[in-house]
Amino acid sequence: GAGVSQTPSNKVTEKGKYVELRCDPISGHTALYWYRQSLGQGPEFLIYFQGTGAADDSGLPNDRFFAVRPEGSVSTLKIQRTERGDSAVYLCASSALSGSDTQYFGPGTRLTVL
Amino acid sequence: QQQVKQSPQSLIVQKGGISIINCAYENTAFDYFPWYQQFPGKGPALLIAIRPDVSEKKEGRFTISFNKSAKQFSLHIMDSQPGDSATYFCAASMLDGFQKLVFGTGTRLLVSP
Numbered sequence: 001g002a003g004v005s006q007t008p009s010n011k012v013t014e015k016g017k018y019v020e021l022r023c024d025p026i027s028g029h030t031a032l033y034w035y036r037q038s039l040g041q042g043p044e045f046l047i048y049f050q051g052t053g054a055a056d057d058s059g060l061p062n063d064r065f066f067a068v069r070p071e072g073s074v075s076t077l078k079i080q081r082t083e084r085g086d087s088a089v090y091l092c093a094s095s096a097l098s099g100s101d102t103q104y105f106g107p108g109t110r111l112t113v114l
Numbered sequence: 115q116q117q118v119k120q121s122p123q124s125l126i127v128q129k130g131g132i133s134i135i136n137c138a139y140e141n142t143a144f145d146y147f148p149w150y151q152q153f154p155g156k157g158p159a160l161l162i163a164i165r166p167d168v169s170e171k172k173e174g175r176f177t178i179s180f181n182k183s184a185k186q187f188s189l190h191i192m193d194s195q196p197g198d199s200a201t202y203f204c205a206a207s208m209l210d211g212f213q214k215l216v217f218g219t220g221t222r223l224l225v226s227p
Contacts, residue, residue: 004157031212042120042203042217043158056214091157095213103213105150105157 002026004106006092012112013082021077021109025094032075033103034067035091043091049075082113117141118206120218127225133191135221137204140185144206146213149178149189152201152220161202162189194225 005024013019025032030051035043045059049069057067064082069075079086089110093103119138127133139147145166150158164171164178164187171178177190191198204218 035215040219042118042205042220043215044217045214048212048214050212055212093157102160102163103215105159107155107157 004092004094004104006090006106006109008109009107010110010112012114014114015082015084017082017113019079019082019111021079021090021111023075023077023092023094023106025073025075025092026096026104029094029096029104030072031095031101031103032069033093033095034075034077035093035105037089037091037108039088046077079111082111084113087111087113117216118204118218120204120221122221123219124222125224127191127194127223129194129196129225129227131194131225133189133194133198133223133225135189135202135204135223136186137188137206137218138184138186139206139216141206141216142185143208144216146207146209147178147180147187148205148215149176150203150205150217152203158203191223194223196225196227199223199225 007022032049034046037043048056052072064080066078089108091108093105095101095103148163149161151161152158162176175192180187201220205215207213207215
């Protein structure tokens with residue numbers, strides 16, 4: 001079946017602009033995660049959704065970052081007033097039923113802030 | 115604060131050899147230790163995982179060894195193949211509610227033909 005998909009695959013923006021990154025989880029998966037992977041580093045946790053609600057957003061670096069999952073499926077990560085330091089690959093993962101199940105990662109969105 | 119330290123940063127192994135990657139963690143509350151494999155342009159994919167109630171887990175050519183007292187765990191890839199060339203990440207989490215994975219910095223493995 002289809003895996004986790006993320007769009008766009010690449011996004012180039014200018015400093016100060018607003019961006020939205022989309023994640024389509026595996027159908028039926030209720031748990032959804034966002035991670036950020038900087039060059040040469042492992043992924044870093046940003047936020048976790050169980051259903052429609054953000055159960056843990058402790059990894060969001062500041063209030064410029066926000067994520068939603070209004071219908072418990074597709075999620076959007078929103079970044080306001082982008083900074084060059086936001087440049088990274090943003091990964092989405094989903095898992096079935098409960099958060100303790102295996103996380104399946106999407107290919108990521110490579111964000112470049114000029 | 116880096117909670118999972120991974121070494122080496124890069125590794126070159128000849129085809130048929132054994133690849134060994136090591137990780138150490140600090141948080142004794144961690145109780146789930148997965149290894150992920152990542153190919154260029156792809157997201158990480160779960161390779162194998164272990165809970166601290168066992169000291170070793172083997173799946174095919176991949177083995178995790180776990181030392182709870184030393185707070186260390188390692189991945190062994192037996193009979194390494196060129197197709198194993200990828201970046202490997204160890205991770206750790208608590209399974210209380212959900213997997214808030216803390217990843218190591220990754221090991222870039224190259225298996226030479």
